[in-house]
Amino acid sequence: xxxxxxxFVSKKELGKGIPSVSYNLRHGGSALIDRKDGKQAIxxxxxxxxxxxxxxxxxxxxxxxxxxxxxxxxxxxxxxLKMLLKKSPSALIVPITINNSWKLLRYGKxxxxxxxxxxxxxxxxxxNKGDINELLTQVEQQxxxxxxx
Numbered sequence: 130x131x132x133x134x135x136x137f138v139s140k141k142e143l144g145k146g147i148p149s150v151s152y153n154l155r156h157g158g159s160a161l162i163d164r165k166d167g168k169q170a171i172x173x174x175x176x177x178x179x180x181x182x183x184x185x186x187x188x189x190x191x192x193x194x195x196x197x198x199x200x201x202x203x204x205x206x207x208x209x210l211k212m213l214l215k216k217s218p219s220a221l222i223v224p225i226t227i228n229n230s231w232k233l234l235r236y237g238k239x240x241x242x243x244x245x246x247x248x249x250x251x252x253x254x255x256x257n258k259g260d261i262n263e264l265l266t267q268v269e270q271q272x273x274x275x276x277x278x
Contacts (some may be wrong), residue, residue: 133187135140140164174209178216190212200231205269214257221254226275233277250275
């Protein structure tokens, strides 16, 4: 993904305290959102959508939100993805399923779940055409169908 200059939608707490990562999130064009302030989050995601459209970049968003504690996926929160797609109509949607990420933090930050085997499945790209609600349903179904418990 490096050649596509990915920009991330992440919670604002990640913008402080993590060497290199926090700096890149703050200064690299990513959207740092306050998950308690929906209006601010949508505005920041909209700015990111306009930026990626103008500069031919890509955005990474996790519409499930907070990581599941047991591996069972939570329902998607569609507003952020809708705003991204509205502001960047030429963007392709590339759904990615991540299996076992919940095992890394099942005991909290310490001890970290060392030895957890993460699996990524990159699904075929979907064009940003047609009804946005149908697109989001298709993306959610694709991601969820490949999650193993």
